[in-house]
């Protein structure tokens with residue numbers, strides 16, 4: 001076996017392990033952040049600062065009775081959480097976690113697989129993820145589970161549209177579907193968020209909805225649906241559902257950071273690269289600056305994970321009709337407008353300037369419209 | 381009819397455009413939660429950190445001795461009668477010659493038992509006692525017990541240790557309020 005293959009396998013294993021570890025610790029930090037926001041101290045019993053809490057939780061879940069309801073469809077009932085977990089873990093394959101490692105005269109990308117349709121892969125797999133929820137909810141043979149599952153499905157379909165439209169704007173700027181090319185086009189501080197503030201907000205909102213996180217956690221709204229699609233689940237099957245939600249959160253943070261915040265790019269990276277290669281030689285310097293980029297990328301991911309949790313403990317849940325209104329009447333038209341502005345900006349040759357002018361003109365128009373034709377209704 | 385002056389009138393005016401986008405509201409809410417994220421916590425890490433419970437907290441019972449170290453209890457049984465949970469039982473005995481340094485009164489409790497599973501820590505025994513013998517400490521809990529043979533506290537656990545005398549911090553309301561003002565560990 002050649003060493004390139006080994007390094008590649010190590011990278012893949014590392015990505016896998018990191019997604020699982022981060023997901024496990026997300027459960028811990030979710031509680032700590034919830035506690036801090038509510039003026040409490042949070043879990044602190046298991047290990048120093050409660051750091052072993054995820055282990056304790058996992059242990060507890062494993063020792064619970066693995067129960068399958070009598071009228072449930074047994075195989076689908078098992079398939080549901082497995083599918084949710086599988087799809088959650090598959091997405092991380094195409095995300096470029098760092099630049100590349102030089103080893104043995106070869107360049108190895110810090111990425112599971114580099115495919116030229118990376119973003120499509122993410123989208124395809126994420127859409128599959130809803131099957132896990134749908135199958136689980138249906139197989140439970142419980143009306144609350146089914147409601148939750150159907151809500152999840154309709155919500156995901158509605159928000160995927162706006163999400164896709166807001167991504168197309170990004171794709172137009174990079175003129176590529178490959179996540180790596182998108183990242184490389186945002187070299188240094190040239191991040192997409194500065195070109196696409198509206199697209200960023202739309203994408204962020206949609207990813208909250210896709211992850212079934214508050215304020216869009218209708219599929220598991222406990223005051224209406226007991227626990228939604230996982231009402232009948234217990235033991236590690238429930239664990240897999242909850243865990244896949246946290247993996248999804250990690251992945252969507254990574255995707256947001258990749259698409260809009262420049263992935264592993266950071267201001268001053270050229271200078272870091274130059275100093276590193278000067279001081280440590282071309283190969284080691286390159287690898288070190290890759291490491292720095294990866295660390296920056298993870299910092300961005302953690303910032304977004306914090307945002308996810310922060311929002312969860314701030315905002316109340318949307319009503320179902322509000323959710324659909326926001327998705328279909330709010331975000332999709334906005335995404336289309338964003339698309340048009342971006343297209344014009346790309347054609348004009350001054351992307352940054354025209355994007356902001358377009359946005360300003362659009363907001364002014366909407367304001368004028370609402371001032372002239374302002375209705376008395378308070379639908380949203 | 382207005383019941384309180386805290387109620388807020390629901391604002392039913394139509395949302396403005398900025399409000400309809402939710403963004404200002406969300407930013408405001410995030411600001412509030414972030415403020416709380418960094419603010420001082422209202423709870424403590426309990427078994428390691430403890431709060432001052434106040435001078436009138438009703439905890440572990442104690443049978444006081446007087447200044448010369450004699451047991452004050454005269455086994456009158458008033459505490460047992462006052463006890464709503466019927467947790468106290470005692471056996472009285474007569475003081476014989478030579479025991480004057482042990483018992484203050486001529487009659488004393490040869491055995492005095494409180495069943496801590498029955499006790500509801502109401503403090504009525506303390507109020508009933510004419511000899512100022514039984515008190516509920518403000519500074520000590522009855523420890524957690526794990527089996528039934530640990531729940532009956534006899535004289536060996538109840539009678540005051542002369543080396544570690546129990547003093548109540550405050551007796552009057554004014555003293556107590558002063559203490560609270562000093563010792564309050566966390567601002568709610």
Ligand code: SF4
Nearest residue numbers: 463499500502503505
């Ligand atoms: S505190 Fe109340 S319940 Fe407990 S022994 Fe005294 S009188 Fe009885």
Ligand code: SF4
Nearest residue numbers: 453454456457459509
């Ligand atoms: S503790 Fe007080 S009330 Fe109870 S028997 Fe002794 S003297 Fe009487």
